[in-house]
Amino acid sequence: MALETLESPSETTKSEAATVVRTVRRRVRRRHLLVLVAIGALWLGLFAARVLLGDFTVTIPDFFRILFGADIPVATFEVMESKLPRAVMATLAGLAFGASGAVFQSMLRNPLASPDVIGVTMGSSAAAVVAMTVFGMDGLPLALVAILGGLAVACAVLFLSGSKGAATYRMILVGIGLAAALQSVIQWVFTTTDVYKAQDAMVWLTGSLNSVTWSEILRVTVTVAILLPVVAAMSPRLQMLELGDDAAQGLGVRATQTRALLMGAVVLMIAITTSVVGPISFVALLAGPIARRLNGGRPSIPIAALVGACIVVAADYVGAYLFGASNLPVGVVTGIAGAPFLLWLLIASRRTIKDG
Template sequence: MKGVRGVRAVRTRGGLSLRLDVRALLACLLLLALALAAAIALIGSGDYPMTPAEVLSTLTGGGNPGQEFIVQDLRLPRVLVGLLAGAAFGISGAVFQAVSRNPLGSPDVLGFAQGSSVGALVVIVYFQGGTVAVAAGSVVGGVATGVAIFLLAWKRGIQGYRFVLVGIGASAMLYALVLYLLTKANIVEATRATIWMNGSLNGRDWDQVGPLAAVCAALLPLLLLHGRPLRMLEMGDDAAYALGVRVDRVRVVTLLAAVLLVASATAATGPIAFVALTAPQLARRLTRSPGPNLLPAALMGAVLLVAADWSAQRLFGADQLPVGVLTGVLGGGYLLWLLARERRVGRM
């Protein structure tokens, strides 16, 4: 067993050689522990506070009927949606940034949230659809936006800044369409649409957990299996081709999976800003490892979203501030810092 900068090479008896990044592994374990701690804290928050011991006892079947109702029916679905959606946003942001080779290549910046909002608003304004229909419209809008941006940005491959610029243009157009749809809505529909667009975990139940869990169970492993090709892709198409990566196939598969994850998470929570932008970069700074760091990014996204929801409740009272508002304020500051940093190092 040899170590170089925190990387261990492990050779098994059968001759199989494995690379183990110890720092990245420890970072994943730390983020997993933080996600579980934040989840327990969020379950214990609300009008009926519970200690961590009471939460754990109730989750393992030791609570009284009142506690079981509060945890199992009211708070646990909210936390699970937060964890799953945060993981979906985090890993999707890592994929977009790896494919575009640009730290600004995030679904937040590229218009996917606006595309999902347009799909949801069309269902609300013109069809008065219920929760399931609105979620379906959000998914369709997000996927259609992803396909359109990919096709418009394609020119013998994906170049990072062209991809970002096309996405920013699409975001502006879609936001204008959102405003137009709001003017066509009556007061009830406009209020409902505005609440959805704020992005929130309030009122989430098992109806949102099941579909989002199924999508994550199918697509998260698929993306994790493409971690090495994405790492090669960050070095450029020519280098990736030379290393045996099927560049176009990897790009299409990973982007499609990432778009579906973002659209599904947005359908469950509404658009929640900047988790997809910040989670991959914070994860990379924590692991100090090259490549997209897909698993750390997913865990970081889960931590950020659940911790932000807990903070919104603690600072402003239960259900007073949607989590999307808090992440938007904090993420906007991070985006300004990132833009200043990109300009300082000469990439803008």
């Protein structure tokens, strides 16, 4: 009897602790689901506005009639050749860039980390610019060259960072250095190539959805549909990497291999998307911190992907209609919005370091 009396408080404490853990987990899942639904609803509203509103308004019944094959003069052309392709491509590009930014920021444990900062996007861009201006490539060959350029930079960053420094500021510094060198290559190409080719490449470099085709949309759709679920499925391992390589190893996660697999999948997704729409700036940098704050400080690749989609769709609408007759490329709008956000992140990071 005495033993039972001594053991019962311990059992009660364990039961209470288990109940608290289950309650917290339910709250976390509930918040994650609510945020996901809310961001999904916001994206749907922005998508509808991009397709239906603007300088030529289309009613919802007419949109569905056009979608199912009806030929309505002017409206059919506006929807199928301009509004809908841009909205779909903006969504796909936002999903790809938003998810990739969240992966890099979690993997490197730094809110300033993104494919833009690490130099992966610049690797794809430099390779694509050389292919466009020097060799006259486009379509699938251009996409393959962009993939090779992004993968080459990613491998160089991993190799030059060292096995113990891959998750520290060293990786970011190496990426910044490589990005600066590649930017110089692009500038050199612009000064030596034909002025018309350089102009086309410059428009592409700003990030634009103006001339996307359904074949390009199909290519990016297949890429995102395959790689985004793969990256999302590896999210639990990614959260363990945030604890540090030693802790991740102790939990049974091979840090180096996991980081290489994640980077390979993300770089492939970024490179194929960049080969179509160009390097749309700051989307990858913006989406991750916004998603983390909405999710109560926890990383979420699906939420970051949807946030990225919202950013690009909204930026495309703003660039197309809110600056008068000037049709600004989507990359210009995201750059204008992203620069103040980057400064805020830098100030916040500095404050955190001082407080620590």
